[in-house]
Amino acid sequence: MRKKVYVSVYDYTGLTDYLNVLSDKFNYDIFSSGSTLEYLNKNGLNAEDISELGIADGFYARTFLEDFIRKNFDMVIINFRPVDDIAEKTDDIKAFIETVNLLDFSILRAAAKVFENTIVVTEKSEFYNTINVNSYDKQKLSLKAFQYLSDYDEAIAEKIAVYSGEDERKLLNLTKLYELKYGSNPYQRAAFYKCENMADYRVLNEKELSYNDILNLNTALKLISEFYDVNAAAIVKHNLPCGVALGRSLFDAYTKAFDCDPFATFSGTIAFSQAVNFEVAKQLSSMSVKVVVAPYYEDDALKHLIQNSDLKIVRIYTELKNFKKFITEEIISTPLGTLVQEPNKSELDKDLFKVVTKTKPTAEQLEDAIFAWKVVKYARTNAVVVAKDFKTTAIAQGHTNNVTAIENAMDIACENSKDAILATDEAIITGECVNAAAQGRISLIIQPGGSVRDKEVIAAADKFGIAMVVTGIRNLSF
Known part of the structure; x- marks a missing residue:
């Protein structure tokens, strides 16, 4: 029949x-x-x-x-x-x-x-x-x-x-891919879901990414996508940027990023903007790195990295310049209700800078300022980034005010703050912040501006001969 x-x-x-x-x-x-x-x-x-x-x-x-x-x-x-x-x-x-x-x-x-x-x-x-x-x-x-x-x-x-003009419902189309071993902590259950708009990537050595791995990868890729067209390296741990640098080569970028916080590399996630070669792979193998992600791996580099049984090797197939296009919304569920916001896709153009001090920045300082501004956008508020020669020398984050954030950044950078750039994610609220920066011999401050004490802040910068650029763009990140 x-x-x-x-x-x-x-x-x-x-x-x-x-x-x-x-x-x-x-x-x-x-x-x-x-x-x-x-x-x-x-x-x-x-x-x-x-x-x-x-x-x-x-x-x-x-x-x-x-x-x-x-x-x-x-x-x-x-x-x-x-x-x-x-x-x-x-x-x-x-x-x-x-x-x-x-x-x-x-x-x-x-x-x-x-x-x-x-x-x-x-x-x-x-x-x-x-x-x-x-x-x-x-x-x-x-x-x-x-x-x-x-x-x-x-x-x-x-x-x-x-x-109908009544777009009041928010519909999430999620398909469960698999159960994760656990969430942030071993006693928290977690799962991984496929969404409608996902970047294309693969774990090349078939290891399972953990809940924390995925969070770290997301932050690392967002950060490295800011520098998709140059040799760049970014180190992320606990979903926080710990070191970022550009270099003449990828190896140069990595070693400079590593110097910002050497301890963060251990069990950290490292993202690269270009193909990983054998020189970089050999250096990675000498460190206790947990996850590495890059657009491509040269054959000898991949063979070398695969020998490390503890390393998760991720290839991102989506072009880095397009990565942020896949970030359409940020959603946080709470007992009080669910928050939905657009992602932070703020961009900065040095032609739109407003120099507010008597001391004017040089072209080189402005380039470093753009670099520092792009990094501080992904740090946890209140955040301060100290940078020089396209290399972070300090990333202070998670503070409740930018006075202590700047003081902490100066302590981390030590002598590396001399003639460096300081970037903040929100407006500097008092001249005490500038005093702290002056003690570290900072040469330029880039900040959103807009505080009720802007005049006091600018006067303090003029007092110490520090150039200051106001962007008008706040980059809070919680």
Whole structure:
């Protein structure tokens, strides 16, 4: 006895080959409708119109669809045209709704309900997994179908809200990829989910990234993407930047970044802007580094790094210059409600600087100022970065005021603060901050400005002959 499969899809990838296998080797008759029927017959599948089974357009609304699917189909293959693709074609809500295939939506839902009798397929990746399935496999396919329907329903609702000018709902489409060993601490359960807009990356030595690894990688990649077109290295630990530098070579950049906080390299995450060569790999192997990420690894470098059984080697395939485009929203869930904000994509142009002091910065100082400003954007508020020659010499962060933050930065930098640049993530609030910077012989301060004590702060800078640049851009990070 021959079986029956109903097919109605938007994505034809791999479809004809799979249906040929079903027809020739597993005795399936193929039924379809609309554009899918036309496509299949053009490609020699000899598909029949579903109307041959006594269905007309109004049938779906008048008949108990579950019984019809159970009696007539052993398999249903359905996927829909993406909602975003439909919305791009029209600004009219009626035209949008009419384009949505609600008939096949009903068939898919009914098939998912009768999964004991009917295999339901929504993804091309499941094609060849459905040839020999048991009851548990059918149940998992049914779950995927209901999740697919739910996601599609939510996407439709979101678009209709936009059309109606009432975009008040926030819909998250997350697919669980796997359980993590634990969260921030061993007693916290955690899982990793796939979202709609993910960068392309891979762990080359097949090790599992932990919860903390993923957080560190995210910060490291955001930071290194600021310097995608030069040799740059960034070290991150506990989701905090610990050392960043540019160099004539990648090795030079790494050694300069390492000098900022040598202890942070141990069990730290290191990101590189360019291909890792053997020289860099050899240096990394001598340190207890936990994770390394780069756009590419030269063959001899990768072979050397893989020998380190404790190291996780990540390759980022997404171009670094595009990495921040994947950061669409930042979401924090609290018992008081859920916060949603746009990511910090602030940019700085040295032509827009406002020099507010009598002492004017040199071109070299301004270049270092831009570098320091880009780094402090990713440090934890209140944050201060001290830098010179495209190298951080101190990163002080997590302070409750910028007086203690600057004092801490001076202590970390020691003699390396002489003639260096100091960048803050928020406005300097008192002349005491400038006094602390002067003790470290800072040559230029770059800060947002806008404090009620700006005049006092500028006067203090003039007193010590320190150049000061105001950006008007605050970069708080919590």
